[in-house]
Amino acid sequence: MTDQAMTVTHTANVVEDLAAVRQRTLALVSHLATEDLERQIAPIMSPLVWDLGHIAAYEDLWLAHRHAGMELLRPDLAALYDAFETPRAVRGDLEILGYDDAVAYLDEVRARTLAALEITGPDPVLHEMVLQHELQHTETMRQAMAIAGLLAPGEPTLPPLTTPEGWLHVAAGTHALGASDAVFSYDNERPRHAVDVDAFAIALRPVTNATWLHFVEGGGYVRREWWSSEGWAWKEEYDITHHASVAAGDPDAPACHTSYFEAEALARWCGARLPTEAEWEKASARLDGVGHVWEWTASTFGGYPGFEAFPYREYSEVFFGDRYHVLRGGSWATHPRVATATFRNWDLPERRQIFAGVRLARDLGEPT
The missing domain is CATH 3.90.1580.10 (paralog of FGE (formylglycine-generating enzyme))
Structure with a gap:
């Protein structure tokens, strides 16, 4: 197999993983009303739509901007979706993107990520970091959903342990x-x-x-x-x-x-x-x-x-x-x-x- 073929295969795997993780993220909140997605459930948790906007901004920063050298898609949103610039307690008071706009932002960023991949190929650290960052945020979102009683039917999955004490x-x-x-x-x-x-x-x-x-x-x-x-x-x-x-x-x-x-x-x-x-x-x-x-x-x-x-x-x-x-x-x-x-x-x-x-x-x- 040539080096080029190996790179294409690797890129294809990254594209597949990016798509699977995104599908998982959107499926997590698909049963929720827009009102629940956009409100702040508790001061220690972000509105769920803030997490979606943050996921998009993080991906754009690392995979389009820093890895591929593109200008940020929405520089006006950089501070808004920076976890240190906007602590959780204030996120519900900010003019963040609504659910439809946050999903559109996710889609636009993903198009740039895929275009950059065609040119630069994947980075073994940065692309994995972005994938895992999104996976970590879906757990954080579940924490907020648990506080509000908004978890999907069947969650949490904490079955009885079968191992005896010892x-x-x-x-x-x-x-x-x-x-x-x-x-x-x-x-x-x-x-x-x-x-x-x-x-x-x-x-x-x-x-x-x-x-x-x-x-x-x-x-x-x-x-x-x-x-x-x-x-x-x-x-x-x-x-x-x-x-x-x-x-x-x-x-x-x-x-x-x-x-x-x-x-x-x-x-x-x-x-x-x-x-x-x-x-x-x-x-x-x-x-x-x-x-x-x-x-x-x-x-x-x-x-x-x-x-x-x-x-x-x-x-x-x-x-x-x-x-x-x-x-x-x-x-x-x-x-x-x-x-x-x-x-x-x-x-x-x-x-x-x-x-x-x-x-x-x-x-x-x-x-x-």
């Missing part, structure tokens, strides 16, 4: 943490590096709704000793109790919509703790129930030794520090293309809109 014992040893150079990964997953991990035990499955309700019945939200100072202050200020989905869901399904503060308190109630992300990644290939809910780890979000921001520091570097905690594994709403074993999600410890649960860990030597 613990996996993992021997001490060195683990290569992070993504290899042979696969697409984000800057915060690199460079891959060796870490020493002490022996530990990790639960075979995530915590279920039934276990969470036992925590509630045992005084989980009224007994101070299981909570961190910051978590207790948050719980008291906002009068927090368990999320409604815990009581409404199947008892044997993974508990969802749990904050880091709650996950940490429940772990203490169990006489356990949250795993570090190195422990989670080391054990991930042997765990059951991965991919139902994001799983909180004890690790805060920071760069690995030798970290270099690429292709832009706003993807992850600006979030580094002690405020954000890392989640691993993916949820029912995460596309498998995104939910790799090394992918690092992160959020603030009080956030509950994400599809997050918890998997427990213990030091070996403690009773299991």
Whole structure:
């Protein structure tokens, strides 16, 4: 096969993937009324049409403008659909595109992307980044839809777990943490590096709704000793109790919509703790129930030794520090293309809109 034929085949694959992801995005909201698409559901979430406009602007910026050298299609919209220029809390007050105009913008940008592909061919990093960016936003859109009760019939898909309760014992040893150079990964997953991990035990499955309700019945939200100072202050200020989905869901399904503060308190109630992300990644290939809910780890979000921001520091570097905690594994709403074993999600410890649960860990030597 000639190099030209190989390039054409690769380009054809990218075109097919772009089309499939876009079809998935539009199908996600096809059952919604325009009014629901255009309103802001909650201050911490964007109007759904903002996400559509942002997806278009991001694709135009990276695939038409920066990769192919074209002028931006709508420079007047650049700041409006920049996530840092327009925080979520104000997006509902802005003059954003309505649904029909947002879809038209998506279509116009896609035509430019395809035209550029014919000339430049695909970039293995930028085109994959744009595909995964859209897939990540469809999960964020589902979060907003869940808050408003707008998920499509049959969602969320959190079936009962079939794995019995138990613990996996993992021997001490060195683990290569992070993504290899042979696969697409984000800057915060690199460079891959060796870490020493002490022996530990990790639960075979995530915590279920039934276990969470036992925590509630045992005084989980009224007994101070299981909570961190910051978590207790948050719980008291906002009068927090368990999320409604815990009581409404199947008892044997993974508990969802749990904050880091709650996950940490429940772990203490169990006489356990949250795993570090190195422990989670080391054990991930042997765990059951991965991919139902994001799983909180004890690790805060920071760069690995030798970290270099690429292709832009706003993807992850600006979030580094002690405020954000890392989640691993993916949820029912995460596309498998995104939910790799090394992918690092992160959020603030009080956030509950994400599809997050918890998997427990213990030091070996403690009773299991």
